[in-house]
Amino acid sequence: MAPEMDQFYRSTMAIYKSILEQFNPALENLVYLGNNYLRAFHALSEAAEVYFNAIQKIGEQALQSSTSQILGEILVQMSDTQRHLNSDLEVVVQTFHGDLLQHMEKNTKLDMQFIKDSRQHYEMEYRHRAANLEKSMSQLWRMERKRDKNAREMKESVNRLHAQMQAFVSESQRAAELEEKRRYRFLAEKHLLLSNTFLQFFGRARGMLQNRVLLWKEQSEASRSPSRAHSPGLLGPVLGPPYPSGRLTPTRLDMVRPWAPPPPPFAPPPPPAPSAGPWGLRPAAWSLLPPRAPVYAAPLRRSFRPGAASAPPWWLGRRPENPYAEAWDWGWGLE
């Protein structure tokens, strides 16, 4: 057989070998890895749901409080938003499962046998044609040696057979190449579909969060307003001295030292320096604190407050040692 025919034959067989021994096992492995990926998606979705259900419960507790309804509302909305994100992510998961993994799995199973058969049939057909051509060429050679009167006709036959053989190997190679390319395109287009589903998810998720984050930020900042620090209805009108006295003036009240807790772990941090972290400047977190250190009013009788005049009370004494001060070095901001 002519060397170029043989070259076509070997390169066509190599394509079938590559599909059988590289592409299909790789696709099979991809289906396995894809199922792991899918399980990781489901696990994330579930963990997010459980986490944000817990956030929602805390938000509902805040809604019951007298102080933090707005904050409770924000927490509940965050939980709702997460649920929406989760259900949008479900579209990605379904696409990945139904449109990629299932097709990939089905195709790779069918394809192993199909490519084996194709390769085998190509091999048989090639040998048939090659043997046919060889035989005709031998016959022609014998006829030409014998100066047979039909040699000219035979030569035309051999030429025709040879041309058919050329067309056969070249078209068969083209067909095998198409098969190879189809498989890579299948994979690329399937993952293009996945990428596009992700793109749409990211777009929707971004749109969903964009306005809400701004709204939550505004509401959260509004809730810092000192006027909302407690329910005003509980104060003032209820209070009235049982022993009326014109001397109970606001100036006097300023002198009263209420019981004040030591700085707690949930206290805001000192105002940030102008150079802020990656999240930009924080809103000053001090607005809820009294504008100045309260002045302690000495008790009427020393006997009821032993040591009150000689040593600072425990809460003043503890303040400098506050172990929680750095626990509040946090904040957030929008770029």
Place this chain on the structure above:
Amino acid sequence: MAPEMDQFYRSTMAIYKSILEQFNPALENLVYLGNNYLRAFHALSEAAEVYFNAIQKIGEQALQSSTSQILGEILVQMSDTQRHLNSDLEVVVQTFHGDLLQHMEKNTKLDMQFIKDSRQHYEMEYRHRAANLEKSMSQLWRMERKRDKNAREMKESVNRLHAQMQAFVSESQRAAELEEKRRYRFLAEKHLLLSNTFLQFFGRARGMLQNRVLLWKEQSEASRSPSRAHSPGLLGPVLGPPYPSGRLTPTRLDMVRPWAPPPPPFAPPPPPAPSAGPWGLRPAAWSLLPPRAPVYAAPLRRSFRPGAASAPPWWLGRRPENPYAEAWDWGWGLE
């Protein structure tokens, strides 16, 4: 003690109880759930990386082929993009871990003791002051009964003490309310930070995919062009009949039936009807197929192709029974 003082006392104690018995255990649980959530993130990130590494290897195989370099390039780029997305997702994960869970965990540990102490000290201080006031009121009552000359001064003292007590309970309640509110705000602002980190991730991810998906789509469609179906260099010039004959015309070649495989599982589907699926119209997937069914050229000698004239060859016979036809009912598109 006056009922309104008692009411303040009980409602302040209830706030401490709620922080101790509701908020802090809920926060502790949230840290636990958050760590699960974090693990799920890591697992997803890892599964995605393994999956797209496998895609990359297939892409590199395609780059080695003679037919699918563009498709290989697309697959490798998809894998790169996934790596970028993963590293962006890492920012979300780090924020969640460092800025939320660690703070929440630290605060909830410190807070249990702090709130217990605060409640206990408030209780003690309230009782001191209440006892002090009761005692002064008894004394005043005795002095007024005795018409003591210092009764007027004592009355002023009692009034002052009473006002101080009022200010104490009201300010203490305000302080407890602030503590409660601080904790809910902490939670809300921390999750606002998380939401904002997600928002930025979604924005970046969308931006990253948007142009690439379009480019991949174009490249993938361009690779359907029949001119790229095989390497033209391998055909044509190599072929030349060893027995030159002017009768080998293109018309003749058209009559040659190359070996043609049966429709494979990776074959494109029939052109879609105008009403397309959720992903819109598909590009016609037929362009790689020969424009018409090839005509089969009868073999020169029947002895080499037994039964060829009496029955259709196996590949024609198999075609109608193709079990893979529906495996290609897929496609993708951009909205």
